[in-house]
Amino acid sequence: MPSSEQTLYQLPRDVRPVHYDLLLAPDLDRMTFSGTVSIEVEVYRDTLEFVLNAKDLRIHEARAFVGGADSPLEVRSDPEYERLILRGDRLFGAESRVVLYLSFSGEIGNLLAGLYKSQFLYPDGTDGVLVTTQFEATDARRAFPCWDEPSFKATFRMTARIDPRHVALSNMPAEREFSGPDGLKDVVFAVTPRMSTYLLHLTVGPLEKVGGQTENGVAVSVWTTPGHAGEGMFARDVALRLLPWFDDYFGIPYPLPKMDLVAIPDFAAGAMENWGILTYRETALLLPPGASSARTMQRVAIVVAHEMAHQWFGDLVTMSWWDDLWLNEGFASWMEVKAVDHLFPEWNMWDIFLAEDMAEGLELDGLARSHPIEVPVGNPHEINEIFDAISYVKGGSLIRMLEQFVGEETFRKGIGAYLKKFAYQNASTRDLWSVLGQASGQDIRSIMESWTRNMGYPVLISGETGQIEQKPFFNHPVEMERSRTSPDGRIWPVMLFLSSGKDRRPWLLKEEKAALPPPPPGQQWDNLNDRHTGFFRVLEDERVRKRRREGIKAGTVPVADRLGFSNDLFSLGRAGLLPLSEYLETLPVYRQEDQYIVWADIAAHLGWLQGLLAFTDGWERFDPFVVFLMQEAFRKAGWEVSPGDSHQKRLLRSLLLSGLGMHGDSDTRQRCQELFQERVRRPDSLHPDLRLAVYRTVASSGDPDLHRTFCDLARTADSQEEKNRLYSALAAFRRPDCLRSTLEFAISPAVRIQDTVSIVSQVGGNVWGEEEAWTFFRENFDLFRKRYEAGGFALQRLVKGVSEGFRSMERKEEVARFFASHPLDGAKRAIEQVQETIDLRAHVLARQGESLRKALSSPDLMKTEGSSSV
Structure with a gap:
């Protein structure tokens, strides 16, 4: 109702x-x-x-x-x-x-x-x-x-x-x-x-285009401002190749005679699915020839596919009201990966989805101030607030989980039947479950409504006896304990993905506690969440965790499960279900890891720990530990970008280079300085895959003269992609005067208002800049409110960017007081989430800070023996 x-x-x-x-x-x-x-x-x-x-x-x-x-x-x-x-x-x-x-x-x-x-x-x-x-x-x-x-x-x-x-x-x-x-x-x-x-x-x-036509006669054109049409050829080719694939997947031909993709220089969101005329930020549609990184190529393909999926799921069939926004965005977030994986199977996009998307959904939905996927919304400000990782990536993760549970072909038939039944009409989540239930012969509604109408997700606790128990999971230890002592009654029908050797079996846990089904004769269940498919966490007993670490060292654990183990171990430790120090002590088994998605997960959690321990006693041991972890993997990846490098190797090289440079590896910093000086002399000398990491490394030890150099480069850069790299570098300085200059630059006419939020938020995410960003936000509050409260979701991103990195109760109270006297209708939930996140950091620092510092100071932590090849 x-x-x-x-x-x-x-x-x-x-x-x-x-x-x-x-x-x-x-x-x-x-x-x-x-x-x-x-x-x-x-x-x-x-x-x-x-x-x-x-x-x-x-x-x-x-x-x-x-x-x-x-x-x-x-x-x-x-x-x-x-x-x-x-x-x-x-x-x-x-x-x-x-x-x-x-x-x-x-x-x-x-x-x-x-x-x-x-x-x-x-x-x-x-x-x-x-x-x-x-x-x-x-x-x-x-x-x-x-x-x-x-x-x-x-x-x-x-x-x-x-x-x-x-x-x-x-x-x-x-x-x-x-x-x-x-x-x-x-x-x-x-x-x-x-x-x-x-x-x-x-x-x-005044627009120009590069165009083509599908075999079915649909005109596909990429439109740009003058002089940039050639940069749209990759996106045009992606769209031309994907349109017949979408026709076939849905069983419904694209119903319009043309599809335009338009690059808009000023654009609040990443893209928009207007029927027949898809609009994009330039960085989500254009690839400057020879100047784009693997990351940007992936982004263009993904965002093009996302908006194309909406032409059916969102445009042809539209949610009845905004409380079902996830029907649009969750589905497109799942379909974008499926489509690009079809087009570029060598990219292994489903693995990247785990690290870059599902992990974000799990993180946000672990907050007590999260929201259900189906959330009542009334006024326009509330609508804007649900354009977040819950609607997008939790929604996409649940669709992926359900597809794997019922089977890909059964799911596909159900989706096609749903679109045919409601074509040119509106539909609700319940309508989708009804049609999928008919296609699968299962009561999909009873399975899925617990997932879409309740916020959060469970942690599965497994024991040696084959018993399994589910509990609601929270990032915050206090919320976790409150849930244990005063249960709220939430029970999810949990879709487990049990594996034993090559055998894989979906199994539905319907109760709070149950016995697992018997494994194949003579075997045991190796994993409850094979390939990290389910949207939940798994707490294994100490014996199984030890076996998992040994398997990672021996190279017998598949890549998605290596990521899943790292992701769960960190989150369980932060929530107080395990010592967080166990996560630090486990990380050396990943030193030989050669897969981007695993390092992306580890790097995200190292960033969280850096923010937690910043400027506390013993923090000086953190940088050497990160360098120790990453050195060997980067040595194998190497500095040189080869034409034969895989997509994920290119992403991995950039990630590790950034980690080593930002955490003070002297050889890396010296080489980055040399590469940057050569880039200033010859702009094309530095490969696009390396530029962001090199720029940020050099900027992190820069002075005001270097800051002016970066500002000049940003003003004159001939592509938005390159501007964004330079903006990120300007946010990576550590001197307060330089960071203040970055913030002033961010609101100057030299920067589009769509890009201001990213720059200011990146300064706030820099532990040396969090105080400057928070002060600057308060001083310019009226400007930011005027710019961003009218629409879109930039405002909530800005609020989080400038305030959620704090780690004391005093700062939590300061943030609460400020927003109490400076209300923002478009960011109410974001402000609540910020306060919970600060409280979480303060709690973890107070109760586990000492054990983390002790683990970092242990002489055994950085021993190379025992870190054999994965």
């Missing part, structure tokens, strides 16, 4: 739109726009008025047409609920069709929401501008009056009135163009399929 606040913010259901004829006329010189819209609506109950959404619009005229008669409408605004009330002088009867006509105007803003401007440079260095739209979640109402909720699907005919020199792009191909008033050009687009307002799109500006 909808919450009372949700009911307040949702529109009445007695009138529904059927079709919009929309004309938008953006003026790129004055940064204003005007427009008209005719909305054909169906009336289901007698009414005197029509209630629809509008925000920051001036309404000049409103009329209603019924048959041949028309009448004026009185216009009343309701800013609190972002509505217009149009009241007529007659009764509009049920079962009638009415056409509402409105003319309006507004400002083209720079808040990266609604209809907004984006600036760029032409190849000759002169300034250029385009206008574009971003309507998800509730910003179509900023561009035109509409029923701005996902369940009010309608068809749209868009007309753009533009400068004749410009290109206009929308969801459908242009049907015709003709001269409009005042020397402008009218571009009329074909009528869209039935869809939600948040998927409508318009971009206008």
Whole structure:
């Protein structure tokens, strides 16, 4: 049932739109726009008025047409609920069709929401501008009056009135163009399929493209600002190869005649799935030839695939309301990996998913201030808050877990049946479970609702007798103990993946405690979560943990299980279920590890421990320990990038180089200095895979003169990818004066407002910069609120970036006091999560800090014997 606040913010259901004829006329010189819209609506109950959404619009005229008669409408605004009330002088009867006509105007803003401007440079260095739209979640109402909720699907005919020199792009191909008033050009687009307002799109500006066509005749084009079309060839090729694969996987051909992928210089999110016209940050779509790293190539492929998956799961079938956002984002987060794994199997994307995605979901969902996947949302600020790792990567992880449990082909058939049943309509999570249940012959709803309606996940505790027990898991030891002594009754139907040698068997644990099924004759179960497939943690007894360490040293443990063991061991130690020092003492068995995903997991946890122990007694022993761990693995990877290197080897080299450089390895630092000086002389001399690590290493010991060099390089860099590397370096300085300069640079006109959040957050994540970032955020609070509270999820990322690294109760109270007096409606949950995270750090430091320092000082920790090949 909808919450009372949700009911307040949702529109009445007695009138529904059927079709919009929309004309938008953006003026790129004055940064204003005007427009008209005719909305054909169906009336289901007698009414005197029509209630629809509008925000920051001036309404000049409103009329209603019924048959041949028309009448004026009185216009009343309701800013609190972002509505217009149009009241007529007659009764509009049920079962009638009415056409509402409105003319309006507004400002083209720079808040990266609604209809907004984006600036760029032409190849000759002169300034250029385009206008574009971003309507998800509730910003179509900023561009035109509409029923701005996902369940009010309608068809749209868009007309753009533009400068004749410009290109206009929308969801459908242009049907015709003709001269409009005042020397402008009218571009009329074909009528869209039935869809939600948040998927409508318009971009206008001086654009160029690189295009192609699928065998089915679908035109695929990548559009860029002038001079960059060639950088879109990789994305175009990915889209051309994936579109037939998606057609085949879903069993439903892509239903539009074209697919545009548009690089937008200023863009709040990573990308957006507008139906037929997918929009992206430049770094998520463009690859500068010869200047892109393996990391950027992976990002482009993944984000292209993500938005393409939405064309079916989200656009063709749309959630009924935002509390089912995960149906869109969780599915696309799973499908992006499946699609790219099909395209580039040598990348081993499912392994990368474990390290870069599922681990993030497990981390966030271990907080007591997490939220369920299906979460009631009412006002627009609450909607923005759930665009997080729960909706995306926990959702994707659960879909992967379910697919593995029921079988890939059965799951595929169920997904296809779901899409066919609800095509061009709206659906709910319950609808998905119902169709998957029919396809699998299992009660999917009873299995999955515990996972989507409860926040959190369990830890499975296994003993020597074959008994297994589940308990809710929390990152925080106090929450973990509270759950043990005062259980909340949560029981998950846990999908275990039991392995014994080559045998693998899914098995459902339905109770709190149960006996495992018998293993194959003469064998034992080696793993309860084979290939780290399930979204839960496993606490094995000491004997099994010892055997696991021995297997890692002997090289008999598969890579995903090596990652899973590391990930669980750290998290269980932090939660107080094991000594956290055991994690440190285990890490040397990974010294010979040669797989990126395992090192990515280890590096993330070493970063957490560094933040925990920073500036405390004994912290000076931490850097040598990290260098000891990583030296041998980097020696094997080597400095030179070879054409024959695998994708993951390229990622691994960069990660280890960064670790050694940032933790003070003298040889690495010296070599990085040499490489950087050569890069300054010859910009193409340094391989893109090495640049980020080299830049950050050099910056970490830099002075104000070097800081100015990095600022100059960032200003003049010719690609956003290179700018982002240099921004990261500017956040890696350690001198307070340099970091203050970085923060000032981040809010200067030299940096796009979409990139400010990342820079400031990276300074906050730098243990030498956390105080500077927190102070700077408070000093510039009004600026940040004005920039980012209007929409998107940048605000919550910024809040976390500048405050969650603290490790004392005094700082927790300081953060709480500040946000109590400076409320942020768009980041309430993020602020609660920050306070819980600070409390967690303070608790772990107080209770386990000494044992961690003791482990670091042990002469046995860095002995090389016993660290044999994995």
